[in-house]
Amino acid sequence: MAQVVIVTGGAGGIGSAICRALAQVKRRVVIADCNEEGAAELAGNISKEGGDALALKVDVGDKASVNEMTGKVFKRYGQIDVLINGAGVRTIVPVLDMPEEQWDWVIRINLKGVFLCSQAVAAHMVARKEGRIINIASGRGVAGQPKCSHYAASKAGVIAFTKSLALELASNNILVNAIAPGRADTAMARAGATEERWKEIQAIPPLMGGLTRKDEITGLIRYLLSDSTRYITGQLFLLRTP
């Protein structure tokens, strides 16, 4: 049977590119997102293009919601081969003005969400002695980011969690890696810049730290899901120098 891949945040800018790229190489893609409409629309488009996609609503920060989503995947396919943790949020606010609720919100979705989704699929992967988990981190988790301390801290947490989980699950033949894209052209990134600044950003050549193209991310994901990388685990792949 074709591999079953859950992509959280699958309806978003990076997530939808991942879903499309994996559907093109005949993976069964589960678009798991809190944006139910966006996920359903993408699933419809992937199906029209000849792919296999299932849209499921989930709040990755809520254990019951995550278990309900993974339960539906098992019911439909009977297995989960790959989890890609892509759901994420960000706001722009200096530490001194940061409301506690905003800090909690970002950590809950970006960090706890990765833990809950990984935990939900890992038991099944351990039983099968096979599985791969890829977490979408950020260069900000390495370098920090002014006015985005909660976001940077959440991504640093994702990187440490990735390495820890990889060590825990290695004996079960489960690979856990993280990808840190540079700034990519999505709603999240555009929300953090004025139109003028965005034009400047677009003009920076990629080798000078400019935008990460989505096919850099999807190409790396395909590679990390290939047979060539079956002994690569616990690694952080930085796509731009942060």
Ligand SMILES: NC(=O)c1ccc[n+]([C@@H]2O[C@H](COP(=O)([O-])OP(=O)(O)OC[C@H]3O[C@@H](n4cnc5c(N)ncnc54)[C@H](O)[C@@H]3O)[C@@H](O)[C@H]2O)c1
């Ligand atoms: N765009 C960038 O420049 C960039 C750079 C580095 C890392 N990232 C990371 O890549 C990932 C995707 O970001 P993007 O730029 O595509 O953003 P995006 O806003 O386009 O997509 C994020 C997706 O996550 C979903 N989501 C939010 N909260 C959720 C929840 N509680 N449960 C389930 N889904 C939820 C949203 O509905 C959305 O579809 C994020 O983890 C982000 O931190 C983005």
